Amino acid sequence: MVSKAKKIVALSGGVGGAKLAVGLAEVLTQDELLIVANTADDFTHLGLRICPDLDTVMYNLAGIQNTQQGWGIEGETWQFMQQLGKLDGEDWFLLGDKDLATHTVRTQLLAQGENLTDITAKLFKQLGVAVNVVPMCNQSVSTQMQTDEGTLAFQDYFVRRRCVPVVSSYQFSDIELATIQPDFAAALADEALAAVIICPSNPFVSVEPILSVPGVREALKKTTAPVIAVSPIIGGQALKGPAAKMMNELGMPQSATAVAQHYGDLIDGFVIDSVDADLQAEIEALGVACIVTQSIMKTQQDKIDLANICIDFAANIKGHRV
Amino acid sequence: MVSKAKKIVALSGGVGGAKLAVGLAEVLTQDELLIVANTADDFTHLGLRICPDLDTVMYNLAGIQNTQQGWGIEGETWQFMQQLGKLDGEDWFLLGDKDLATHTVRTQLLAQGENLTDITAKLFKQLGVAVNVVPMCNQSVSTQMQTDEGTLAFQDYFVRRRCVPVVSSYQFSDIELATIQPDFAAALADEALAAVIICPSNPFVSVEPILSVPGVREALKKTTAPVIAVSPIIGGQALKGPAAKMMNELGMPQSATAVAQHYGDLIDGFVIDSVDADLQAEIEALGVACIVTQSIMKTQQDKIDLANICIDFAANIKGHRV
Numbered sequence: 138m139v140s141k142a143k144k145i146v147a148l149s150g151g152v153g154g155a156k157l158a159v160g161l162a163e164v165l166t167q168d169e170l171l172i173v174a175n176t177a178d179d180f181t182h183l184g185l186r187i188c189p190d191l192d193t194v195m196y197n198l199a200g201i202q203n204t205q206q207g208w209g210i211e212g213e214t215w216q217f218m219q220q221l222g223k224l225d226g227e228d229w230f231l232l233g234d235k236d237l238a239t240h241t242v243r244t245q246l247l248a249q250g251e252n253l254t255d256i257t258a259k260l261f262k263q264l265g266v267a268v269n270v271v272p273m274c275n276q277s278v279s280t281q282m283q284t285d286e287g288t289l290a291f292q293d294y295f296v297r298r299r300c301v302p303v304v305s306s307y308q309f310s311d312i313e314l315a316t317i318q319p320d321f322a323a324a325l326a327d328e329a330l331a332a333v334i335i336c337p338s339n340p341f342v343s344v345e346p347i348l349s350v351p352g353v354r355e356a357l358k359k360t361t362a363p364v365i366a367v368s369p370i371i372g373g374q375a376l377k378g379p380a381a382k383m384m385n386e387l388g389m390p391q392s393a394t395a396v397a398q399h400y401g402d403l404i405d406g407f408v409i410d411s412v413d414a415d416l417q418a419e420i421e422a423l424g425v426a427c428i429v430t431q432s433i434m435k436t437q438q439d440k441i442d443l444a445n446i447c448i449d450f451a452a453n454i455k456g457h458r459v
Numbered sequence: 460m461v462s463k464a465k466k467i468v469a470l471s472g473g474v475g476g477a478k479l480a481v482g483l484a485e486v487l488t489q490d491e492l493l494i495v496a497n498t499a500d501d502f503t504h505l506g507l508r509i510c511p512d513l514d515t516v517m518y519n520l521a522g523i524q525n526t527q528q529g530w531g532i533e534g535e536t537w538q539f540m541q542q543l544g545k546l547d548g549e550d551w552f553l554l555g556d557k558d559l560a561t562h563t564v565r566t567q568l569l570a571q572g573e574n575l576t577d578i579t580a581k582l583f584k585q586l587g588v589a590v591n592v593v594p595m596c597n598q599s600v601s602t603q604m605q606t607d608e609g610t611l612a613f614q615d616y617f618v619r620r621r622c623v624p625v626v627s628s629y630q631f632s633d634i635e636l637a638t639i640q641p642d643f644a645a646a647l648a649d650e651a652l653a654a655v656i657i658c659p660s661n662p663f664v665s666v667e668p669i670l671s672v673p674g675v676r677e678a679l680k681k682t683t684a685p686v687i688a689v690s691p692i693i694g695g696q697a698l699k700g701p702a703a704k705m706m707n708e709l710g711m712p713q714s715a716t717a718v719a720q721h722y723g724d725l726i727d728g729f730v731i732d733s734v735d736a737d738l739q740a741e742i743e744a745l746g747v748a749c750i751v752t753q754s755i756m757k758t759q760q761d762k763i764d765l766a767n768i769c770i771d772f773a774a775n776i777k778g779h780r781v
Binding site (some may be wrong): 183185186208213214216217218219220223224225226227233234235236237238239242245246248259260263264354446 | 470505506507532535536538539540542543545546547548555556557558559561562563564566567570581582585586692
C-alpha cells in the first residue's frame, strides 16, 4: 500500500496570504496543499459578486497579480471606471476592465445555481492554475464593522472609508448559517494532515471569519496536526491593511505577541520576523513554539523560503493534544 | 397667449435612426423633438440589461459613437472581452470596456426599481445630451425570430448567428403587456404635433415593435399630424442590417416600394433615395406622398439636410384623415 501524501491546509486572506500561498504551491504538489480563502469580505457591488481574497489568491497563483497595487490584474486598464464616473455610477470600488470579467462570470454562474467552490475551480482551471483553492464556505457571510461612524459593511470600511473609522468591534453576519466547505472539512479530518498554516493575514477580518465557520475551531482543536501561524505584524506594523490600527483600536498592544495571544491555544507554533526577535521568549512563554525568520516576501524566492520554513517548523513541533 | 411650439416625434431603431435623430436634434429645440427608441431588441446578457437601440441613439447624440463599428463608443477598448474569453465566458456579444459602464449603471438602477425612462434620462443627462429620448415602453418586450434554425431571441439571431438563419416570421413577446411610454402617448395626443417621422430603421424588427405597443397604431391613426417614413431600403439594399434579406425571406420584393406598402395607410408620406427615383410614381400610386432626395447620411450636414427635408415634407403634406 502506497503511503498517503502529507496534506497541508493554509488559511489565507488577501495579499500577505496570497504570497505565502504562492510559496506553498511551489514546494508542495497539488494533492498536498489545500488553500482556504476568507470570503467574509465578499460583497455584491454594481450587481456583481466580488470575492477580493479568493481573487487575490487566484491572480497571485496565476502569476498575473498587479504587484504595484497589491490587488487586481497586471496591465489592467480603467476604461470602465472612467466611464462609470462620467455616468455618476458608484465608482469608489475600483474594478479594472480585466478584473470585471472574473466578477461577471462568477455572478452569472452563481445566478445559474453553481456554488462558489465549483465556480472558483472553474476560474482557476481557465487561468491554468493547478492549485486547490476553496472558499471557507459556499454561503454568503459578510463582515460588519462597528465603528465611530456606525456599522459599516467591510468594503465600505476598507475601501470607501480607507480604514479611517475607529473600529470598536466586528461581526460576521450569517456565519451561523455557513457550512464548512467540504474539502476543507475533509482535509482537517484527514489522517494525513501534516499542518495547518495560518498565513500572515489580518487576524481579525481575514483569518477569524475562517475560524468562525461552524465546526472549524472544533476541527482545529481535534486534529493532531500542528497549527502554526505567521505573524502579520512586523515591528508593530502591518505590511498592508488595517491590522495594526485595528489592534490599537480594539485595545490590544500592536505587536506580534498580541497576535499570538489572540490565536491563543488554537496554535502550536508562531513565526515572527527577524525584527521582532526580542519577542521570541515572551511568545514561547505563552506556551507556543516560536521561530524567528525573515518573513517579508518581496521575491518569489522569499515566498518559497517562508513556505519551506513553515513546513519544516510544523514538522518539528508536536501538534496540540498529542 | 404664447403659441405652443410645434412637436415632432421620431421613431427610431439603431444606426440609421440614430443618424436622423442627430439631424433632427440639430434643427429642432429640445421641446420640439421627442425621439422614441425601439426596446424590443433589449436583452439581459451576463446579468446586464442591454438596450442596443437606446444606446446607439444616446452615443450618437452625445457625439461619442464608434463610427467604424456603427455601434458602441469611440476609442473603445476590449480588455474585458479578452479576459472573458480566457475565462470561458459568453463572449459572442461584444461589450467594450466603456460601454459596460452604461449597462452596469442601467442594470443597477433597474434593480433599484427605477423605470427605463428615468434611467435613460439620467444617462443622457450624465453624457450632457439635452435631447428627449424615451423607450417605446418601460416594460420588457423581446423580439423572437422564427427561423430555419428554430426560434431565436433577437440578439441570438442578429449577433450570435449574424442574421444567417432564414426568417419565416417574428413576434414581440410580452408586447401585449406593454404600456405606451407616457411622454410618447402625450406627444401623439398633443395638438401641437406637427409630424411623426419614422426613421430609416428596419421596418420589421426596429419600427414594428414601436408600432405594436398597445395604443400606438390607434394614436397614429387618430392624429391629424402627417406620418412620414424614410425608406431604409436604397437600391434594393439596406445600408446596414438584415432588412433587405428579411424582406426576401418574408416573400416581399426587396424595394422601397415594398416598405411603403408594408407601412400601408399608417403613413402619409415616404422619403426615398435618389437612386430609387424611378419608384416615386408607383409609391404615389399607393396614395402616399413621396419625395426623392439624397438620403444616405455620411456627414453631419447630411443628417441635418435630411432632417430639414423630412420636416419640410411633413409640413407640406396634409395629415391623414384631415
